[in-house]
Amino acid sequence: MGIRSLRKKKAREPQNNPLSPNSSMVSSASSPSLTPRRKASRLYANFYVILSVSLFVSVIVLLNISSYKLRAFERVISYHMIKVVNEFPHDPQAFTQGLLYAGNDTLFESTGLYGKSSVRKVALRTGKVEKLKKMDGSLFGEGLTLIGERLFQVTWLQKLGFIYDQKNLSKVGTFNHEMKDGWGLATDGKVLFGSDGSSSLYELDPRTFKAVSKQVVYYKGHQVHNLNELEYINGEIWANVYMTDCIARISPNNGGFLGWILLSNLRKGLVEAGHRDIDVLNGIAWDDEQKRIFVTGKMWPKLYEVKVFPINKPIEEGVIEQLCLRRPLTFT
Template identity: 45%
Template sequence: MKNIKILTLFILSFLVFSCGSNSDKNTSGFSLVTSKNKAEFKLGEEVQVSVKNSKNKQIDSVSFYFEDKQFSAEDDEGGISFSLEEYKVGNQQIRAIIYTEGEEQEVTKTIKVLSNKAPVSYTYNIVNTYPHDQNAYTQGLEFHNGTLYESTGQYGSSSLRKLDLETGEVLDQISLDDQYFGEGLTILNDKIYQLTWREGEGLVYNLDDFEKTGTFAYNESKEGWGLCNDGEKLYKSDGTEKIWILDPDTLAEETYIQPAHHMGLSSRLNELEWVNGKIYANTYQKDGVAIINPENGIIEGVIDFRGLREKVTQHDKLDVLNGIAYNSETNKLYVTGKNWDKIFEVEIVEK
């Protein structure tokens, strides 16, 4: 019962509520309605949607679209029914193209799709403890070829660093210009990608010498929070309910997933880490990490890291948990926080 209460409290911190709606603003008289005006569904449920024809126009045909699938109307009222099986969670749009009296009309309706399973609840064991610069406002943390890299934040003191895990020594470092607030980082194809917070651009460096070689714009999102990669694509959080998927060549935000569990959508997902095919994401100002399926956005697990902050030196600048690094060569996971003087190697265990 205690574990259930803990998981419920943690999940409630994730909730972002939104209602289904019709975005159609024209005067065609057409709109989409779901059975009983239901706007929230879970995977596996049946969705029944039909065209409301308030002006009683002649409907010649209707084509429905949900994600990348097309459906044809199943009845004279312009309605369909389909099962939510292999779809993404989040706020998803049903679109209908209506052919009427020689014209084509488009109407849409947004529904919320949630997981049909509660996330698995995990806790942690501390395996080892390593020193960490107490003055580092950790924003991103990542291993590459056994070496630990870190991005730190704050205007006027943001940096990119290479660290010695065992000693905590900073092996290499460059400072960002004062107008930048450093955020997440990731390494792909011998390039380091570092986000900035509200400056609307990311920074690109050579891996070997930290030489800055370029920048990239945020073409959809307004902010940069966390960053990770799967060996091919980059994943970027921005403080909203979206995790953007970036093209590795252009770095454009092409599409996104919307992490959700069985009770709602999640926002304020911050530092990201790719771990064995899943995205680990900590929630800003919370002592927890979500385990996200990158294919559909389902939050499959939640790691409760409460109590870890109390194990570091307490001081005025001490801030929240932030910093997840997975060493794929050793299969070890490490976490730290903003202005923490320790990095913890942790073992994740189910409650």
């Protein structure tokens, strides 16, 4: 064999080069073989790349969902006005603090003012006071509600409450609650909901009167102060806002704000009719059987059955804040 043939033979022989395609160390996929440590490093690197991409995508999705939920929450706030269906007589001397419908065209009402506070049974159609329980002159009557055959009433600037027999308005007990003092009271038949003139909605145990929960009510970042008389209507709490012609609709589950009902036309109509000594709108009652809503005010000569309807026109920025929100009241 000549020198040239020997060189050709050597050129055809596989070289022991780990990067050579003919090397026995090359995998069947013709990629370089790696040590276990380098394989692990590459796997970890690929894992972290995939994880980072997944996290990035998840954050984007969550942001979009959160944004959607926020917009949905904003859309759920509704705005309503009212239409008067019926008008009924109402005692113009009644400083209405609590109001409820008890069936058979019968209302129960709690009135305030020192020396004039009372609990009364009232005929809806005539406004006649059929039974009346006067309170001690040192007490200022406030919110009223009914569970079973017992009326529950709270008093202003005190933690003291009273229990009455529905049939004859005889006092059958007292209780102490955990609110700052008593303003509004309502029930879903199982628990009590209360207000103390702040922006808080309380849930009270009707057996112990301890606060089960306390939720601060907000409208677009503003606390809704001066929550007053309450009514439970179709799974919602409706609350008069003291010193306004507005009713706030609130979720009893978490204190979430649901909407506004604007009733300024009622006061305007009374004033235009010459009733200039009336006080503020206060008093909401719900007839669950016939789905009727009743409202009145302190020292109003009329009680109204109303229906609510949505306001379809856009409301200008700041209008609701001006009409329905007030600074917190303080009393000493």
